[in-house]
Amino acid sequence: MLMTPTSSSGPAQGLRESRRIIETDPSSVLVSFYGVTRSYDGKTKVVDDLDLEIRKGEFLTLLGPSGSGKTTSLMMLAGFEQPDQGHIYLNGKPIDGLPPEARDIGVVFQNYALFPHMTVAQNVGFPLRVRGLAKAEIDRRVRDALKIVRLEDFADRRPTELSGGQQQRVALTRALVFEPQLVLMDEPLGALDKQLREQLQLEIKHIQKRLGLTILYVTHDQSEALTMSDRIAVFGAGRIQQLGHPRDIYDHPANAFVATFIGDNNLMPATVHEVRGERAAVRLGNGALIETSRSSHAHAGAPVTVAIRPERFVIDPSGPVAGTLAAKVSEIIYVGDQTRVVARLEDGHEVEVRLANGRRAADPLEGATVTLGWHEGDAILLDRAA
Structure with a gap:
């Protein structure tokens, strides 16, 4: 939890005194970003006053669109870029100014970055040779590491003789073989086809759990983030818009940006009519009055957005629901696995409904008038979407 005192006495040991981290167990934190800012032109802040903690043994994903600051944050942690302001701590020690090779961090990039003239075993063993380990120890570690990713039979092949998925596993193994305290992955699966990408998502997650690794993962793929992460930091305009467990972010987005970036959402402009305790009555554009959970945006007359996920709508509900349109x-x-129904509300606003295919009633017909219902908690109140 971050606390900002009302006054500060200036920097101490390179750490901004106006920002202190209060942790139940400080030893559980591996990485701390304190007020980190980065700009390439001196005007636009690509990363804007970033405060972030990465816990030991967790899989944390930085998720966001291009230009949101996620990759720049990773590159500053890796040491390939330096903050304009703020500081980064690794295991409680400042790493400002340390070169990448002195940070004890493994890095995996999208383009693999394997040496084409070396065999798989030589590629994997390279970080160990740089660190001056004995040949027998290098051979043992390389052999053990290749077994983890099931590539021990490919040790003598060169990268060009491997598939894209195999090359990425070699790159991952090379990043793990010297037993770093942190592994950074920047869009590592972006160049692979969908089926292989999904297979490697699970494989990386299994390796992370099996070895107790701490991984910082960067992607713009929301499905990938939801599948792999212990926590997700959703980036937008250089700032973290929301940080939390994948389910919390999906079910309870903090704002309209997160609601539209994580999964699909039906966003309906509305105005708050009345606030009643923990509930708010809002009026949609067609005049319909519906009830939602209260949020920080809820006060009478406020312009807001009502968000309902496509899979949360029920067509012609037979049982009790929280509201209907x-x-x-x-x-x-x-x-294939679902049917998407596009429906137009009375005010002309279009919404999408997703129905799981299987043993259910027949789909509605085009042109049919239907009732769309939703259950308690499925209508989320957010800020007015831009």
């Missing part, structure tokens, strides 16, 4: 089906799209 009348709509007309304008399009039906079959996509």
Whole structure:
């Protein structure tokens, strides 16, 4: 938890006194960003006053669109870039000014960065040779590391003789073989096809759990982040918009940016009509009055956004629901495991409904008038989307 005192007495040991970290167990924190800022042109802040902790043994993902600051944050931690302001601590020690090779951090990039003239074993053993380990120890560690990723039979091959997935596993193994306290991964699966990417997502997660690794992972792929992460930091405009468990971020987005970036959402502009304790009554553009959970944006007359996930809508509900809207089906799209229904509300606003395919009633017909319902907690109140 971050605390900002009302006054400060100036920097101490390079750490901004106006920012202190209060932790139940400080030894559980491996990395701390304190007020880190980075700009390339002196005007636009690519990373803007970043405070972030990475816990030992966790898989933390920095997720966001291009230019949101996630990769720049990783590069500063790796030592390939330096902050303009603020400081970064690794295991309680400042690493400002340390070169990348002195930070005890493994790095995996999207382009693999393997040496084409070396064999798989030589590539994996390279960090150990640089550190001056004996040949027998290098051979043992390389052999053990290749077994973990099931590549021991490929030790004598060169990278060009491997598939993309195998090359990425070699790159991952090389980053792990010297037993770093932290592994950074920057879009490592971005160049792979969907099926292979999904296989390696699970494989990386299993290795991380098995070895107790601390991983900082950067991606713009929301599905990848939800699948792999213990926590996700959603970046937007150089700042963390929300930090938390994947389920919390998906079910309880902090604002409209997060709601639209993580998964798909139906965003409906509305105005707060009345606040009643922990609930808020809001009026949609078609005049319908619905009830939502209260949020910090809820005060009478405030412009807000109501968000309902496509899979949370129920068409023509047979049981009790928290609210309903009348709509007309304008399009039906079959996509294998689900059917997407596009429906137009009375004010002309279009929403999407997703129905799981399988043993259920027939799909509604195009042009049919339906009732869209949702259950308690499925309508989220957010700030007015831009």
